[in-house]
Amino acid sequence: MRNDGRNRNELRPVEMVTEFITHPEGSVLITVGNTKVICNASIEDRVPPFMRGQGKGWITAEYSMLPRATEQRTIRESSKGKISGRTMEIQRLIGRALRAVVDLNKLGERTIWIDCDVIQADGGTRTASITGAFTAMTIALGKLVDKNVLSELPITDFLAATSVGIDSELGEILDLNYLEDSSAEVDMNVIMTSKNELVELQGTGEEATFSRKQLNQLLDLAEEGIHTLIEHQKSVLGDWGSHIVKNLEKEG
Amino acid sequence: MRNDGRNRNELRPVEMVTEFITHPEGSVLITVGNTKVICNASIEDRVPPFMRGQGKGWITAEYSMLPRATEQRTIRESSKGKISGRTMEIQRLIGRALRAVVDLNKLGERTIWIDCDVIQADGGTRTASITGAFTAMTIALGKLVDKNVLSELPITDFLAATSVGIDSELGEILDLNYLEDSSAEVDMNVIMTSKNELVELQGTGEEATFSRKQLNQLLDLAEEGIHTLIEHQKSVLGDWGSHIVKNLEKEG
């Protein structure tokens, strides 16, 4: 039995509140268990210098934690004057993942800024950020279609993320909370589309290793979890979710 | 008539949600009109080096805005690698204000960390931060009394803050929203106790000036607003509010 009573293949309760904040083009508060992340998507009508003149768009992400998102207060990165390696890894990961399901040519010379601010942390903040950021980004792009700035939603598939890991007693488990994450032998973040296509896979045996058989068992768990997360996205996105389904069928 | 229909001496709607986040000892989401700030108070069992060995406590504050708290996305200070002058001013102001109503000797060698994170901004973020931070701090200190770590609440009076200003057409107004703040000739932040004692007064005529008569009219408005804000604090703080009232009576 897991420390919060879940089954090995059970996600924590998931909720996504849209329009959480009024200024951003897309704003989602995602809750996964006790992890809460504000995901905001902003659209800027230009691209960074290295992308100019190619007619393509860009997606970039920033990630941060409030000091008391954690049990012990952590020092602000703005006070330290630099961003930690962990933050940089997560920021790069979120941006890269979202770019995999957006047709940057159809986006045109625009930048989507994703801001993921963790207000409460209990494990899985980076995967919750990706799942919530996809939703916020879709809403922001949907508004551009509504305003006829874009003729169609340039999103090729749904995208969600979760963590899986190996516990020395329980074996493979889905969606680790902070305590589980701290004691897991293997920790893996999986980012997938609705068609079970992998977008990113990061598996780490911190002071441990894992076999290819275990890898496949972990991916089975992840697939389940990601399907559930995408169902949540669909219910929140409404018509825009249907639009993505149509995009998938067209391409199909 | 003001741009949001208020009277000149009318505060925007105020709300304080306590226990907004679970980890901090005190956590308040304060809403003043469309301004929303998460105010967290953390207690640390030691003081900074310059305070050690004096048997006294310390209060320090940090302030930040999410990038899309504002209409236009602002760059994170952690990305820029340094804190702006504006942020520093506000942080110092919050800490100084709270220290004026806490008996640091009774606090003992502890640091109260205040984190004010603006998630949505519409003017008055620094004054909302102070009003919310006072509430979060009281809750955090109240828990120390509950646990018998402190024998009494080391708070000498209520403390709240609001802005007042001079509009070229409307004259003196209370609690400026962002549009009003942008066009005001004079902008003043007032921090006061329940006994009408001033804790801090910052009046600025950006490219303008003001007379002493106008100053007194502005302070009359501010007094009204601060009394209303302190009523909100009392209703939210419950027993701890009564405890402060008793402290006031004892001191009498």
Add this chain to the structure above:
Amino acid sequence: MRNDGRNRNELRPVEMVTEFITHPEGSVLITVGNTKVICNASIEDRVPPFMRGQGKGWITAEYSMLPRATEQRTIRESSKGKISGRTMEIQRLIGRALRAVVDLNKLGERTIWIDCDVIQADGGTRTASITGAFTAMTIALGKLVDKNVLSELPITDFLAATSVGIDSELGEILDLNYLEDSSAEVDMNVIMTSKNELVELQGTGEEATFSRKQLNQLLDLAEEGIHTLIEHQKSVLGDWGSHIVKNLEKEG
């Protein structure tokens, strides 16, 4: 009796040496008691990016202390690699204050750089900086009029600053020196014009509070001090002082 024998409403001896340094367009060494600040004004023929194309000028200020301006050597901010919150507050204050008495439209697209370098500190360095900086700025602008670059002096009034405070034994006092400042219960910086108009008011009760009655007594003291300081400015500025007096009369 104050620690240096002054009356409660008495300024320390004031002196302003003009042309202290040869390169700047305006250069003043201001001495207020044992506080000495070199105030230099430089004119640059362009404005910062956020001001371009508006036909208006800008005024920006920098403030620094030599390491041994103080009793104990302080570490250089250039060695620490960053500017303290205190320095930023003072820099912003000086710039804001001067902008209140300069007609930025008449200045045209020029920047006035004010550099206030404290070479000896004994309290009141920020207010001495403002009083000296106004003088240096007027000299620099006067030279532009002499060279027919500007047709008139774009200064609307004199501007000076002083500190007032509340001592637990002496009550309200004017122009605090370092020892007085360290023990004062309330510390207030007042920036005013010759017409008794307030430009900026910053009153702080560090671990104390003050009533509105006390506020008014402090402002009475400040008015007196500022009138004396402006007399010093007039005697040093000569014809340029008369030019400002005429501007005042025109405006009526």
Add this chain to the structure above:
Amino acid sequence: MRNDGRNRNELRPVEMVTEFITHPEGSVLITVGNTKVICNASIEDRVPPFMRGQGKGWITAEYSMLPRATEQRTIRESSKGKISGRTMEIQRLIGRALRAVVDLNKLGERTIWIDCDVIQADGGTRTASITGAFTAMTIALGKLVDKNVLSELPITDFLAATSVGIDSELGEILDLNYLEDSSAEVDMNVIMTSKNELVELQGTGEEATFSRKQLNQLLDLAEEGIHTLIEHQKSVLGDWGSHIVKNLEKEG
């Protein structure tokens, strides 16, 4: 046919020169095709603060490129004053990977510093760094055994890394050079032990995705490459390689 004439499952020529530099406890110049990395291992007789008093050791890694390791000169990170996100990711990856095959308890309170300095880059610099760093670290630890500072080599298995990827025309390929890496649809870094245990797996579809079937084909290729790399390590490490083989047999 690949751009350098290799088969899809063929590594580039590999060479490891030991004792490349005289000062470090372990020093290896690893060459993989046209990629050349100096890998130095230093032993320090203490651990970082967060590890003290646990009787365990630590391994930390730094990675850098000479400015002209690349076709276009890149700016030094020391000149920019900060380390890029890419460098941080690689540094963290190298340290984490090596820690998975070292018994930190047997190492005792010592830190192994790994420095990977790329002097020539043609793709695969992070995986070459790991393969070379493992060799340098083993040499450095071997010397501690020789000096009887350690009673046995605290290494549980060999460790090597390579990249695999998917080319739109060639399909799955092993050990991508720079040109291949730039055009690959999927890029994966695999770190494995001699027993086919995964230590870290990082698969990324930059603007693309991959199926679980493709994942397994990529891992088949990676296994082959890693076995060859470990053979190189064994031939270079001599007796210390045999020592690791014995450790593996004991553990059985």
Add this chain to the structure above:
Amino acid sequence: MRNDGRNRNELRPVEMVTEFITHPEGSVLITVGNTKVICNASIEDRVPPFMRGQGKGWITAEYSMLPRATEQRTIRESSKGKISGRTMEIQRLIGRALRAVVDLNKLGERTIWIDCDVIQADGGTRTASITGAFTAMTIALGKLVDKNVLSELPITDFLAATSVGIDSELGEILDLNYLEDSSAEVDMNVIMTSKNELVELQGTGEEATFSRKQLNQLLDLAEEGIHTLIEHQKSVLGDWGSHIVKNLEKEG
């Protein structure tokens, strides 16, 4: 004829005002032509970590220019957040030079902090800094002898510095002002004792070269200038100058 009417072997007018600022243990305003530097010496009763426990003292120097010390305003290093290479070179030079004439064992575990702040620059700021810093340091150490903290002045000889250079038309010249320095083919800074011993010699042919014969002619000029500067030091130092002369005779 030189641009200011001097002969080739003529120093500019030199003046040293002692006790220029009241807080430092030693304070000298040195004027060399239009170059003016405030040189302050502070004594601290401990040494930096790398010197502790050796019973020896240390001397360290910092150098800075006010923004308008120069014709064009320069940006403050505190604003840029880092110290330029030029500043670092000069700081290291001043400290190294002074250490050559102080018996650090006799100084005991104390640090002498030298602060050279250029308030007006017209060439030769680093050499004026050294000549002034020696004087300020001697005064500060003299006070320690007066207070019986030190039993004797731990200074082995006088120390002064000047520049020499080669002008394409005038040939070798002494004590270059800014214009001369800008056009000189060769620029050399010479630091010497009263016994003609070289302490530091930095000769640079920026886009030019110089022969050994020219080197010797430059050193002849420098010797003359340094003797004159040391006479100035003697007249300013009074008894402390005589003390150094006695130290020289004892050493014989």
Add this chain to the structure above:
Amino acid sequence: MRNDGRNRNELRPVEMVTEFITHPEGSVLITVGNTKVICNASIEDRVPPFMRGQGKGWITAEYSMLPRATEQRTIRESSKGKISGRTMEIQRLIGRALRAVVDLNKLGERTIWIDCDVIQADGGTRTASITGAFTAMTIALGKLVDKNVLSELPITDFLAATSVGIDSELGEILDLNYLEDSSAEVDMNVIMTSKNELVELQGTGEEATFSRKQLNQLLDLAEEGIHTLIEHQKSVLGDWGSHIVKNLEKEG
């Protein structure tokens, strides 16, 4: 007898490997005894902003040490986030020295970037860097002549550097290794051309002094060493060396 058996006027063994790395236009690994430096020269088709529009070129240098180039591991400057004063001094020295023998007008609006990366240090790293950098720069410029981008080699003379010093027992010695450098009373770096013209001379008596007679003896030693180093350059540069000899004769 010196600690490595050399005579007082004997250089350590010198070797220069050209084309050490493939990407740079010029690449030399210089070995002087146990000191090894990779010197790379890169050509960029533009100049820094302060040089634009003058039709002239520029040469700039960067210098760094691998962490384990030294006996004790040193912290990377990229990790510290800033470049040390020592590094800045050396970088400026290398650039300045090379500019003295290049006709920047003939170079045209191009920048030569010199990167000197010390991979093993045993004293004399800055002088070895200069000797190696001259060679790498000549190769890079030679290739521009080969490609007819330049019509002739814009180099006016050979340039090499060495160190000389005074040992308390041995007296004047040439080309100090690390141990000799650590104990020398006087340390001098000499940069010269083949015609015995001095380009830069930096003599320092750290806590000691030297006479003009000693200076001349040191320069005699340096001349010898530099002639030998230039012979090495000639043998490595082949035709490009002859080209420089012709340039010298033309100028003659």
